[in-house]
Amino acid sequence: MWKVSPTRLEDMCTAIMRAAGAPGSDARLVADHLVDNDIIGHHSHGVIRLWDYVEWAHHGDLIPGARPRIFSETRTTARIDGNWNFGQVVATFATGLAIEKARAAGISVVTIRRVKHIGRLGRYAEQVAAEGLVSMLFTNGGGHGINQAPFRGTERKLCSNPLAMSVPSSLAGPFLLDMATSVAAEGKVRVYRARGAPTPAGWILDSDGNPSTDPEDFAEGGALLPVGGSEGHKGYALAFMVELLAGVMSGGGISGDPGRSFSNDSMVIVIDPELFVPMAELRERSLTLTEHLKDTRLADESQPVLYPGEKEAEARLANRERDIELPDPVRQQLLAMLQRFSLPEAELVSSG
Ligand SMILES: NC(=O)c1ccc[n+]([C@@H]2O[C@H](COP(=O)([O-])OP(=O)(O)OC[C@H]3O[C@@H](n4cnc5c(N)ncnc54)[C@H](O)[C@@H]3O)[C@@H](O)[C@H]2O)c1
Numbered sequence: 571m572w573k574v575s576p577t578r579l580e581d582m583c584t585a586i587m588r589a590a591g592a593p594g595s596d597a598r599l600v601a602d603h604l605v606d607n608d609i610i611g612h613h614s615h616g617v618i619r620l621w622d623y624v625e626w627a628h629h630g631d632l633i634p635g636a637r638p639r640i641f642s643e644t645r646t647t648a649r650i651d652g653n654w655n656f657g658q659v660v661a662t663f664a665t666g667l668a669i670e671k672a673r674a675a676g677i678s679v680v681t682i683r684r685v686k687h688i689g690r691l692g693r694y695a696e697q698v699a700a701e702g703l704v705s706m707l708f709t710n711g712g713g714h715g716i717n718q719a720p721f722r723g724t725e726r727k728l729c730s731n732p733l734a735m736s737v738p739s740s741l742a743g744p745f746l747l748d749m750a751t752s753v754a755a756e757g758k759v760r761v762y763r764a765r766g767a768p769t770p771a772g773w774i775l776d777s778d779g780n781p782s783t784d785p786e787d788f789a790e791g792g793a794l795l796p797v798g799g800s801e802g803h804k805g806y807a808l809a810f811m812v813e814l815l816a817g818v819m820s821g822g823g824i825s826g827d828p829g830r831s832f833s834n835d836s837m838v839i840v841i842d843p844e845l846f847v848p849m850a851e852l853r854e855r856s857l858t859l860t861e862h863l864k865d866t867r868l869a870d871e872s873q874p875v876l877y878p879g880e881k882e883a884e885a886r887l888a889n890r891e892r893d894i895e896l897p898d899p900v901r902q903q904l905l906a907m908l909q910r911f912s913l914p915e916a917e918l919v920s921s922g
Contacts, residue, residue, distance in 0.1 A: 572901040573893040580605045582904060582915050583617055587656075589911035590627045591634035596659045603658045607690050608894045610885040614757025615690040617896065618764065621903045623656065623686070624910075631831045632656065632686045638663050646675045649821070652685030657834045661688040665697050665705075665838055672703055672840035680838045683712070683822035688834040692748030692882065695736035698840055699744030702849060706839040707734040708816040713828025718752040719793035721806035724779025726793040728825045730756050731812035736879070737843070740853045741860070743883020751809035752794035759788050764897040772799055 580601045587597035600623070608616030626632035636653035638660045643649070648667055652660035664682045671678035688694070691707045698705035711729030718728040730752040737745040750756070753773050762769045763785035776782040777791035788794070797805030813824050815837045823829030843852050864875045905919040 571895045571897060573895050575893055576605050576609055576890070578915075579608070579617060579894060582908065582913075582919070583620055585913050585915065586620060586624060586904075586907045586911060587634070589913060590624050592627075592656065593635050596634065596656060599662060600656050600658045603689050603693055605894070606693070606886070608896070609889045610882045611889075612690055612882070613761050613896070614755045616894075617904065618757065618760060618900050619687065619689065620907065624907055626686060626831075638682075638685075640667070646671055646678050648678075648680045650680060650682045652682055652833075654684055654686060654833075657686045657688030658693075660685040661694050661834070661836065661838075662697065664836070665694040665840075668705075668838045668840040669698060669701050669703060672842050673701075676842045676845045678838075678840045680840075681816075681820035682836045682838070683820040683833060684829070685834055685836070686832065688836065690748065691732050691734035692736075692746050692879070694838065695734040695746055695748060696744060699736040699738045699746070702738050702843075704738070704841040704843050705734070705736045706841075707836060708812045709733070709834050709836040710813050710816040710822070710824065712817065712831070712833030712835045713823030713825055714832035715756070716825060717756045717788075717794050718809060719775060719779075719795060720809075721796050721798075721802040724775055724793070726791070728806075728809050728813065730794055731809040731816070733808065733812055737856065738849075738852070739856055739860075739877075741857070741877065741880070741883070742887060743879045745856060745877055746879025746882065748879070748882075749797070750794075751797055751805050751812060753797050753799070753805065754794070756794060759785050759794070761897070763789060764899045 583601035583604055584597045587600055604617045627634050633654040636655040639651045640648050641651050650664050660682060664680050668678045668680040694707055695705045710731050715729040716726045718730050719725055720727050730750040732750045734748040739745050759769055768783040769785050771783055774782050774788045775793045776787035796802040816835050817824035819837055820835040822833055822835030860877045866875060908915050908919055
């Protein structure tokens with residue numbers, strides 16, 4: 571494993587994206603997203619993703635610097651064309667617009683299409699919660715990134731179609747559900763592969779449809795299973811609904827009718843909770859709920875009951891100042907990208 575400070579890692583990623591053509595503020599924003607994901611332990615959406623982004627930019631699939639365009643809007647809705655820029659840039663813009671509209675009108679629905687990987691959905695749900703608003707997000711792969719089997723199927727047919735929801739809280743972080751509809755995000759299998767470790771049982775099938783724990787089997791054409799184990803119809807049904815809300819409703823691609831290339835087509839819904847309940851009551855009652863659930867006999871004394879989002883909020887507080895540990899293949903990728911653009915930090919990474 572390679573240890574690196576968050577600041578140095580963010581500077582390196584920013585430099586790489588600038589060299590790949592991104593304006594400085596976009597490069598910094600994407601780097602901040604990736605490094606924050608590593609800080610909170612979501613390495614599947616950390617700097618491990620940068621390689622793909624640089625390759626996409628190189629092949630013209632991602633257009634650094636392209637500005638998102640609102641191609642139609644009402645007081646409560648907007649349809650955004652991401653113009654194939656970095657997903658983090660487009661989704662941050664779309665979420666900001668949804669926040670603005672919900673502040674003015676109480677609720678908003680914004681769709682996004684033609685946008686590259688938006689990363690961890692929780693980041694946008696956190697952006698909304700920080701404004702005292704409630705969010706729901708749905709994202710597909712635009713008919714690409716096919717890696718999940720439908721319930722009762724044995725082959726890849728869908729993307730891991732994530733969804734997120736947030737409610738503001740007075741705790742360390744917002745109440746935040748942020749999940750793939752497959753049993754785990756595809757990037758988590760990548761992380762196991764990079765570490766040379768087996769995946770937990772029940773995550774993947776090999777390309778013949780047999781259960782497997784070897785991440786190489788997934789890489790060679792296997793499939794992720796829908797969330798829910800033997801009750802996988804629920805994860806699959808959620809993934810199906812995400813295709814409709816994020817793909818069909820945005821005018822983007824869907825499984826079976828893909829767009830030009832991988833696109834995290836999305837729907838962002840923002841609600842002003844104070845139209846329904848005063849903020850003080852929302853905070854107080856959600857705290858009562860949390861305390862009620864935590865006050866229980868535990869299956870394992872070392873594993874307390876958590877509220878959704880607690881793990882990420884606590885990890886951010888605990889790890890912010892600590893070095894990040896990354897597997898060697900990720901260091902090698904960073905080194906290759908720094909060398910490709912003749913960036914001076916290459917020496918540091920090669921000796922790291
Ligand atoms: N952009 C994309 O195309 C894409 C695709 C798939 C997934 N993703 C992202 O991948 C990330 C990981 O997804 P995942 O499904 O593997 O997430 P996960 O299984 O790590 O977490 C899912 C949710 O469960 C909550 N949680 C975890 N432990 C808990 C506990 N003990 N008690 C209560 N709640 C708990 C977490 O706070 C989180 O909200 C997400 O951020 C998701 O947005 C992105």
